[in-house]
Amino acid sequence: MSAIRPWRTIERRKSRQIMVGNVPVGGDAPITVQTMTNTPTEDVGATIDQIRRCEDAGADIIRVSCPTADSTAHFDKITRAANIPIVADIHFHYKRALEAADKGAACLRINPGNIGSSERVAEVVRAAKANGCAIRIGVNAGSLEKDLLEKYGEPCPEALIESALDHIKLLQDHDFHEYKVAVKASDVFLAVAAYHGLAETVDCPLHLGITEAGGLIGGTVKSSIGMGSLLWAGIGDTIRVSLSAEPEQEVRVGFEILKSLGLRTRGVRVVSCPSCARQGFDVIRTVQALEERLQHIKTPLSLSVLGCVVNGPGEARETDIGITGGGAGKHMVYLSGVTDHHVQDADMLDHIVSLVETRAAEIEAAADAEISGKDALEIAE
Template identity: 80%
Template sequence: MSLRPWRDIVRRPSRQIMVGKVPVGGDAPVSVQTMTNTPTTDVRATVDQIRRCEEVGVDIVRVSVPDVESAVALKQIVRAAKVPIVADIHFHYKRALEAADAGAACLRINPGNIGSSARVAEVVRAAKANGCSIRIGVNGGSLERHLLEKYGEPCPDALVESAMDHIKLLQDHDFHEYKVAVKASDLFLAVAAYQQLAEQVDCPLHLGITEAGGLIGGTVKSSIGMGSLLWFGIGDTIRVSLSAEPEEEVRVGYEILKALGIRTRGVRVVSCPSCARQGFDVIRTVEALEARLSHIATPLSLSVLGCVVNGPGEARETDIGLTGGGAGKHMVYLSGITDHTVQDEGMVDHIVRLVEAKAAEIEAAEAAAELAAEALAAQTVVVQAAE
């Protein structure tokens, strides 16, 4: 039983599908996605962008496939990528067939937008033959005309009805490896639609507040919208839609998950906004530390507080803590315990070394635990065989 029940998030039960090697739904971790913005036909630029996203921990990357040339390029991109690639298809069903054959792990397509039932059947056959899943992507800005006429405007009922219509088309062809998104740029509309859909389906849900805006505004909007849903257990995979580089979407996605305690990656920094009591320049120190520690993937925590008002208390809750003191002498905490002091000069370098050493210690402990588990499993097999 949790010692802090007020922090527990109970995930909405959903069945699990695979997007390439990444499980989505069920008890799988909430995955973080993004989308490339380079011309898909520029293979080198697209792969370089995917590489940058891989470095910051992306799980799945979506790539637009608007034409035949892009479908041809996709094959090379899939081969070069270390993460599963989702092919973004809108209206032309043949692009979906080509993308499936090119090795896409998932097709982002709305079955109702590609024409006849025969075309849907072709896409389903291609998906099954190539082991592709499908993402149904309903968007408040591109709802079907008959739904806009029926409801008068985009609303939760309209988004959910659209999703259910698309789902039925796949189910009619005995296809069940799908996830669904009901995105909107209005966060209230999106949240209400996801809540309504979550009660009606058991498939994984892909969260997003579409066209959220720039780095700051879009981060705030996405955090409120997706954070609200994740807090109540809704959401199996996320994409933060920003007018920013894709790797920034990934970073923000992880920060949302880290803030909710759903998933951790890298260094979680706890820092104060600074005031006249600060013993060092907190803002510049945090900026430097975040930049210098961005390469660390091992989850650990670091507190950086400018004075002793809250510093010691925060340090007790983090792996490494730094609290400002007088005369340029600052206290360093290790595992919540006062350990030593550090001067202004070389302070950032010192903290970086401590964090890197702690990350290496955690990694070594995890590796040793894995080896011990493997040895125990092997010993169990030998004993069972002898019996």
């Protein structure tokens, strides 16, 4: 079979690149995964602890609410403690933007048209430029400007796009171009149509989201349909999965969406069957346990967990490590697609975890050796 698979190719929209702290967004940079803290920002310790959990889950960027003076009073402690860039979420008071910019925010989430006069916009732009901050414009169907609702009668793609362009112009009028834009809606059709229209109109990076998507299961499905279709079309430079769940869950779902489209490769990609009466072990509980115990693995690799030999060998040929259920509590283990050895039911979980950890360490060691070899070659030259 040819290694070229055109039906798997996603041609990303060409956008210009901006920097959010030390993370590039847009252009040919990897699509970043974002989330947002839900702790009171005034509780610095709790906020930092939550940021740590999100970092461990793989978050590239994290947003923190800054609605009050108290929330920005110790904001610098949060930005200093974080290992990833912080987006300060400013609601309507422009002074919070000035304070957050001065205290280490890498990006300001603020809609210029919502903070009052042109003078206030100019102040925010000056603070952003002075501190190397980007700005994210966030248009939401649930909070469209009154004049646009009167003009269009209801939230629609044209209204979201016009709102975004109005906010963009306010920044461009002050010679500010380090911005990214979102046009979110909880209605999948509305959000997708708005993003398609905006993508054809502007060249800035686009932040994707289906807002107020719902709980862990419903919100994951809704976000996957909406953002997945956009990403498949090449639209989107950074994403947030908006769930009524813990922020680290949003990060994990975000990576699963990107991994399913081949756009990011972080951690273990599990291929598993839905289980049936043929299964030689409890597939559902096994996969649940493995997903929990392998969360710490950051190295990209694949694992197939199949309950029987109907599809098991075929799936195992395509994964780094595989296991298929057998009779009498004895199961076949595959390494690099080849049958290798058996494992007993009682030892299976620990054995698979050990195999994955070992394989991840081997991949990392090989990657480090390759980098060292290249460095040595460059020095020699």
